Amino acid sequence: MLKPALIGGICTLIIAMGIGRFAYTPILPEMQGALGLSHAQTGLLASLNYLGYLIGALAGGYVTMGRTRTAAFRLALLASVTTTGLMAASEWFAFWGFLRLASGVISGLLFVFSADMVMRVLMEAGRTRLLGVYFGGVGIGIALSGLLVPALAHLGGWQADWIGLGLLGGLLAVPAVLWLRDNPAVPQSENAPPGAGAEKQQKRLPPAVILPLTLLGLAYFLEGLGYVVSGTFLVAILQEKASDAVTLGIFGDIGNLTWVMVGLAVAPSCLIWAWAAQRWGEIRAMIAAHLLQAVGIALPLFSTALVPSLLAAILFGGTFVGITLLVVAYTRKVAPTATAVAIGLMTGAFGLGQILGPLIAGLLAERSGSFDSSLTLSSLSVVVGAGLLVLLLKADRGKTA
Secondary structure: OHHHHHHHHHHHHHHHHHHOOOOHHHHHHHHHHHHOOOHHHHHHHHHHHHHHHHHHHHHHOOOOOOHHHHHHHHHHHHHHHHHHHHOOOOOOHHHHHHHHHHHHHHHHHHHHHHHHHHHHHHHHHOOHHHHHHHHHHHHHHHHHHHHHHHHHHHHHHHHHHHHHHHHHHHHHHHHHHHHOOOOOOOOOOOOOOOOOOOOOOOOOOOHHHHHHHHHHHHHHHHHHHHHHHHHHHHHHHHHHHOOOOOEOHHHOEHHHHHHHHHHHHHHHHHHHHHHHHHHHOHHHHHHHHHHHHHHHHHHHHHOOOHHHHHHHHHHHHOOHHHHHHHHHHHHHHHOOOOHHHHHHHHHHHHHHHHHHHHHHHHHHHHHHOOOHHHHHHHHHHHHHHHHHHHHHHHHHHHHHO
């Protein structure tokens, strides 16, 4: 059951993350061009999706395991496909806001459910290193959306984008339903995330971990605030700024090509950063990822030619999912007896940054007429996060000295 479960998990991530969460990025310019949406409006829609994701991710752990969770997982797959397709059914902004919020909740639930189900199968098979392959589903979904959105728009505009991606999600839901289900029989604490070990989980953080987790949480908040601007507006930014845009016929232009490259960079990134963590340690790997990402976010400020844009995509796509993996790995290591609480706090900090980022970026772009100030602040926030991680590294050294 290893390979079928892994394929089902990858399909789930394509539906939940590549389509439900990130397909909005390449579709956004089509909607703005056709409907005249402002940057502030598009930022609000993105923030509602991220708010929903935070709610779903935090709520997912409270769903009873076994048949109940399997049924909830399958229902969420259907709901994700439905909310995607329904985006084409109306031009009412409030309706879109409801759908983006609902889609975010569903994406969060699907991520939590599928990650736990896949991890249990990998643990049972002794193949937990394949978790990086599972996370590659996020990148595959992003790359698919970057390829399909301009082709679908060529057929029927932004409405064809949402309908086509909804149909794709429906096809991918079939292997997910057939091959992935919750199996609580695999020995693992119900209240502890994968890898937390057999130690009894506490409801409070030990005093010794409060300082390192505070520094990590602040850095993770700034990461959420910084990365999400490119994660939401990258295609629109490049299409606005690139006067010499490379056109690819029905496959779009430099913005769409860059989004495909983001997905291709995401796909192997967890494997790469897991290797980096083993070689350098989680904190040093996080610092490196933050600095590389900051460069990638800032590059469009200086050039939107093809090569710099693709480099920006590689640096951005190759780091943001990897940073999440590193944060979870370090949190489990530093708080093995309170992992659920610690990861919940990290998720909340990151989620708050994600919610605020598009709102701030959209308002700044609306007032200034460009995303330059948003990109500058985003890159700086990630650099400041790297600085906090340097302090964390010093504190960690002092603890082990």
